[in-house]
Amino acid sequence: MPAELLLGIDLGAGSLKATLIRTDGTVAGEASAAVTTLSPHPGWSEQDPAGWWAALTDAVPRAIAASGEQAGAILAISFSAGAHTQVLEDADGRVIRPAILWNDQRSAVETAELRAGHDARILEHGANRANPTWTLPQMLWLRRREPEAFARVRRMYLAKDWLRTRLTGGFETDTIDALGALMVDAATKTWSPELCGLIGWDMSTLPPIVEPTARAGAVTEAAAKVTGLVAGTPVICGTSDTAIETFGAGMVETGLGCVKLATAATVSVLSREPRVDRELINYYHVVPDHWYVITATNSCASAHRWLRDTLFPGESFAALDALATEAPRGSKGLLFHPYLNGERSPYWDPKLRADFVGLSFAHGRGEIVRALYEGIAYSLRDCTEVLRGRGLNFTTARITGGGARSATWRQIVADVLDATIELPATADASFGAALLAGVGIGVWPDPVTAAKQAVRIVARQQPDAEAVAAYDKGFRLYRQAQAALAPINHALVEAAR
Structure with missing residues (x-):
């Protein structure tokens, strides 16, 4: 054939x-x-x-x-x-x-x-x-x-x-x-x-x-x-x-979330209607008569690349991932806020800036990389709290983007969000666009059928109860540090101008 x-x-x-x-x-x-x-x-x-x-x-x-x-x-x-x-x-x-x-x-x-x-x-x-x-x-x-x-x-x-x-x-x-x-x-x-x-x-x-x-x-x-x-x-x-990534990941039913670890990071949920709100982003979805509602953090893989290029020049992302995997949960008290390009949800503040908080001689290369993984996961938790506060909850989410290749990062996201994280075999935007091409010419009768027939789950991370509790405490400190540093960020931006 x-x-x-x-x-x-x-x-x-x-x-x-x-x-x-x-x-x-x-x-x-x-x-x-x-x-x-x-x-x-x-x-x-x-x-x-x-x-x-x-x-x-x-x-x-x-x-x-x-x-x-x-x-x-x-x-x-x-x-x-x-x-x-x-x-x-x-x-x-x-x-x-x-x-x-x-x-x-x-x-x-x-x-x-x-x-x-x-x-x-x-x-x-x-x-x-x-x-x-x-x-x-x-x-x-x-x-x-x-x-x-x-x-x-x-x-x-x-x-x-x-x-x-x-x-x-x-x-x-x-x-x-x-x-x-x-x-x-x-x-x-x-x-x-x-x-x-x-x-x-x-x-x-x-x-x-x-x-x-x-x-x-x-x-x-x-x-x-x-x-x-x-x-x-x-x-x-x-x-x-x-839109195409959430479709390509199989988010075609309400109650299922989608987390993207790409240049930016997003948390999306499918909804039958828009949730018009000053803190949410609303788009029509590929699934007819549905919307997907997003919260987003500006810097994810872009922050990962910045870290590699600035502090680990010449090293591979795989090498950085190995360092993060070996480092302890909580990065020995080191926090990272990923605001290298301002921030969207939930602060909508272009004057926020990134930081490492709590550095000491106890911290090595592994803790620095893991703190970045955890900091971006905390930022996604910030985003998720906005959705959950409006009744847009999920207990399972598909994960997409280059960062999803790291099993360590996927587990951190599962623990910080207290949600099951599922990895599709292929879920980048080009895959979703290819699926959409098939729907457009009738290979599949509709997007839901296409996703159900073509999307395969190859890995699943369940939240660990002990880690969930530890990261709940870490998230509270993450938010306290963000609030304390925001006015200093603003002053630094104005001074630089």
Whole structure:
């Protein structure tokens, strides 16, 4: 029998990954290519979209080669990328400036002004509150700080859509990614004149909105020549990375959580309705007529990489994981707050900063690494407490992201959250995008069926009662230290400016 494959392409913060899966959900081949993040000023985070396309044309042919199959075996393609990241083109189709990423903090002033003047209306219409990671305040920053660029915009793409249109020539986005721009009326799934009007945005620049599973064209002859794909291959719209990761992890039933240990870390739960709240993030889900509700911490794998590059240069992540595994629970009284780029849930404070608290001569390399693992888990506990306080509880959660490869880190998360943590065989965004491609062309009749048939659990960490009790005490100290240090963080940020 000839092979039948589905291709998922995910643009991450540090790399683009292409994954080919078979229609039983097993991985046939995969490849990734690095993308570069620019930070020309403190708190800025930008990427050149041309680098994304270069990464795609590198990774896709290598993923096909790794599968041992021909490109003609690919039934359909779909995409994902981080939410909120926009690409702006002028009348000639040229990219105007680097894309501002979701973790960029430059629009803190604009965010404060939007909250001061329009907080209730933005929350009512957009189901979310303005903060510096969203497109709305970022584009208000652009209007004020780069007015010539603002005036030249004729098309605004979201990141995965700009990549997809390189394959198809189309111009559309999906409901979930559109909501992430904070420029959509959540009740009607249409662009909101009121929200766009708050920043003077020309609505003619915005793409049509379709469902994530909608067909968005096919691979063109020109794109086929540079990607190794076959012209005419169907392309499914796709959606944002966290939506696709929760789907790819099998979070398709209410009461099941999902924890992501990626560049940032998130805690998500599935809900039949949005939970409009100043401390929560709401998105439509891939599962029809459902939402997923998120709380998030800004720095996770990014903090892990910072630690490795700064204090352990030349060492592998596996070596760091071994150090953390050998270190004792509680890291001999060492705490870490992972606020290297400010913080989202539950503080929504771009002026918070990271720290190690309690260092002494008793601490070695292992305690430092384990404290980072535990500190990020405590931050996830902070996020989880917000959800549980609103009745969005879970006792089992699927785990995704690069950090999920560490059994030690998974166990720490299970103990700190007091929840069973399940690891899917493959649950990154490119896998979820490949599943979505299958739903889009009818390999599976709906997302729930796709997840139930294709997602396999390969490891499970149960919370240990003794560890849960110890980490409860540690979490109280973590919060006390955060509260005590917050005003000092603010003063340090102002002094640095």
